[in-house]
Amino acid sequence: MDNSIKITIGVIIILVLVVIKVVYDEKKYMEKLTSRLKRTWGQPTRQEYSEVIWKNIKYYHENTAGENDIDDITWNDLELDRVYEKINHTRTSVGEEYLYAMLHKPCTDSEELAERERVIELMADNEEERLKLQIAFSQMGKPGKISVYEYMNSVKDINAPNRLKHILSGILFLISGALCFVWPSVMIIVFVAVVVHNIFSYYKDKSLIEPYIQLFGFIVRTVAQSRDIVDLKISGLEDYMDSLDKSVKSFKKFCKHSSLIAGGQMGGDLLDSLMDYVRMLVHIDIIKMCTMVSEAKKLNEELFNIYEVIGFLDSMISICSYRESLENWCIPEFDNKNIGIGAKNLYHPLIAKPVKNSISVEKSVLLTGSNASGKSTFIKTVAINAIFAQTINTVLADSYKTCFYYIYSSMALRDDLENSESYYIVEIRSLQRILDKVKESKVPVLCFIDEVLRGTNTLERIASSSEILAYLAGKGAMCFAATHDIELTNMLKKYYVNYHFEEHVDEEDVLFDYRLREGAANTRNAIKLLNMIGYDKVITYNAEKQARDFLKNGLWKETE
Structure with missing residues (x-):
């Protein structure tokens, strides 16, 4: 057999x-x-959230937030960053940015929530189809170094070099090179001058576009991966696939010959090295980059449509996965004829072994009880699940019926030292934003207030807080308020139904069952707690006496 055949x-x-x-x-x-x-x-x-990762996740929401979004005070009151970490089962950076923003936007459209539920159930019932999408999303991945939305949004700010100048530079190089064979004595000098000019101008303008080469490479990969998703042809997602396909096809010119801007590192393989010289002399990568900049700016809407479709689908799979982690959950039922909330065995997403409580009310709720008895946790539980109901269409309960709300809270406040504002000023500003929303909103406001006006004296606190709470309820808001001021339970009977938490104190321990009970609290255990942990008997005895005398006479006596 011939050697050449053997080699072949x-x-x-x-x-x-x-x-x-x-x-x-x-x-x-x-x-x-x-x-x-x-x-x-x-x-x-995601197991780890660095400061940079949080910044990137939040960027999309912070740049698209609407006036009815969950605001920062409410988000921080409810520790929703921690809640988000539990829900974030996404596979792409786009998905986790989209999901974070979605949790800030309580939906007031039944059809939109129904569509979310349809897609979630489709993913739950079709593991094979879901896995195809998850595999595609996993290959997109989570770079984490920059917000994808910020990356895409930066396209509009790119200023490309003068494309015509670089086209002429390339043409001049080719013509002068060809004329060297016709008129060498003159054209060789011209040719060298052109080469020097082209190399100088190349590196001058290349430095301007260098930061965007990685961005455009990212867009090209995203378009290619989106095309792969379209090719999956998932039954039930035809509208999303058609929308994605349309956007992907619009990038055909943008992606064509995009490899011309790749590479650029001297000392690679022979082909790369040769292409580096070609780029320097005829500027093909800068010319292509200018075309891509022009195309990208025209395709801004299509680019963000890709972002929205990928983000939505990844978020719906995330919600589907989150439901799998729950002990029990339900789909909320909405009735917009009257305000109210009805929940059976409602629980908090961050508590490992939660005590579940049920409530059914058609007017505002006033909660009383001692510290650590469960008041704050309960109103946070109601608030978080109200947000869940209008965002991920999932409530941590056996059943849940409500109407659409805009949701606000005023709970975990503190002094604003940076702006030299006391706790009381911070608190009344926080309450003012709720009062303003109640006055202007056509959608009912659901608000949660913990210890109204705790930053001022008892007399003015009770007088002012009773009027604030009455105003909120009188204007059609649904308010859950926790208080130690037992006087409010009688003053607000017209507007609020009373519930309470209580505890059992014996000589050695205090026991909380965290069970919600109807009516106002009728026990006083704060002084007993002082006694239990070892306060001097003189203090606790005299405190008990003072309390008894006040309840009998309505006046405080001078301490002895």
């Missing part, structure tokens, strides 16, 4: 083996990825 056969065998190895490795990778996706179903996908 040998090369073919090597190529076949390489192809087999590549196919085998890809198959094993997909098997491992599929196995991992099944194994981690129902679990959060």
Whole structure:
């Protein structure tokens, strides 16, 4: 057999083996990825949240927030960053940015929530189709170094070099090079001058576009990965796939020959090195980049449509996975004829072994009880689940019926030292924003207030807080307020129904059952708690006497 034939056969065998190895490795990778996706179903996908990661996750929301979004005070009161970490089962950076923003936007449209539920249930009922999407999303991944929305949004700020100048530079190089063969004595000097000019102008303008090469590479990859998602042809998601397909196709010109702007590192393989010289002399990468800048600015709407579709689908799968992690949950029922909340066995998402409580009310609620008895936790539980109901269409309860609300809280406040504002000033500003919203909103406001006006004296606190709470309820708001001021339970009977938490104190311990009970609190255990942990008997005895005398006479006596 001829040596050349042997070599040819040998090369073919090597190529076949390489192809087999590549196919085998890809198959094993997909098997491992599929196995991992099944194994981690129902679990959060991000274990660590650095300051940079949080900044990137929040960017989309912070730049698209609407006036009816959950505001920062409410978000921080309810520790919703921690709640988000539990819900974040997304596979892409786009998905986790979209989900974070969605949790800030209580939906007041039944059809929109119904569509979310349809997609969530579709993912729950079709594991094979869901896994296809999850695999595609996993390959997009979570870079974490920059917000994807911020990355995409920066396209509009790019100023491309003068494209015509670089086209002429390339043409001048080719013409002067060709004329060297016709008129060498003169054109060689001209040719050298053109080469020097082209290299100088290349590096001058290349430095301007260098930061955006990575961005455009990212967009090209995102478009390619989105095309792969369209090719999955998931039944039930045709509208989303058609929308994605339309946007992807609009990037055809943008992506064509995009490899011209790749590379650029001297000292690579021979082809890369040759292409570097070609780029320097005829500026093909800058010319292509100018075209891409122009196209990207025209395709801004399509680019963000890709973002929205990927973000929505990844978020719906995340919600589906989160439900899998829950002990029990329900789909909320909305009735907008009257305000109210009806919940059976409602619980808090961050408590490992929660005590579940039920409530059914059609007017505002006043909660009383001692410290640590469960008041604050309960109103946070109601608030978080109200947000869940209008965002992820999932409530941590056996059943839940309500109407659409805009949701606000005033709870975990503190002095604003930076602006030299006392706790009381911070508190009344916080309450003012709720009062303003109640006056202007056509949608009922659901608000949660913990210890109204705790930053001032008893007399003025009771007088002012009774009027504030009455005003909120009288203007149609649904208010859950926790207080130690038992006087308010009688003063607000017209507007509020009373509930309370209580505890049992014996000589050695205090026991809380965290059970919600109807009516106002009728026990006083604060002084007993002082006695239990070892305060001097003189203090606790005299305190009990003072309390008894006040309840009998309505006046405080001078201490002895």
